Amino acid sequence: MKGDYNFFSDKKDDPLDAVCPKLSYQQRLWGFLICSGIGWFLEFCAFISFFQGNGKEFAIIFSIGNLVAIMSTLFLSGPKDQCKKMADKSRLISTIIFFSTLIVTLVLAFATDLTFLTLLMTLVQFCAYVWYVLSFIPFGQRMLKKFFSSCCEFE
Template identity: 40%
Template structure:
């Protein structure tokens, strides 16, 4: 029964509901739990379902707007790289409104998508470096293509069997055996 109560408390915490404090839980969080900060953050972020949906929509639309506006300023690699990357980060962060930041981080570091997450974050850094330091339009374009591909691959990791299906499609399209 205690395990079920703890599981229910975690579910309430993830969706942003208030959780009653136990004297037993406080020392457990101070013992060095790696997500202690995120637990405390989730506990303090109690948004209603309507507020979460509004936050998601606002953040997602802002990210989509930044991404689309970046196409207008493509000839300026600095503005393009920054606005495109900011758009991707806002769109990615919008899901934290729906599932909570702790669960978002946990899902990003899940063994199924850890490599996709690492490649996506690395491609963001590469795109910003190409835009801000290299000032090379071709390198910035290649970095943004890499970032876009990594974002798609990362997004497909949330759909069951999507990555294996896409891999099979690409393999069958580019198979050189006759």
């Protein structure tokens, strides 16, 4: 209906938000939880393939799991608002680094036979993912920096 407002904002409906049209708070929360659960399940399955000795399969499944887990946040605020948050100056670098490491990991896994480098990029991707997620938690990145600086202090 024309003039309806989005549940999470005072702005009028936007075609970019049509991916999650007029979902209730409970529906958005369930969508987030289910999508996150699928992403985490894929990451768990990736570790099983790693312990079976398949490094490339691990990198691919792990990367897809990370992507699905990140996509789950689209349910909470809608695609347009989530993209704005990702492009915010406080987390733009984290966003670029995370998605770059994800792409490089997948390219290495699909296009090369460099399993060790692919696994190394998966580790870098995981670190970038953690850093990206912490950018949404107030003082999250600052607390992690402080934690590691206190661990690395030598007397």
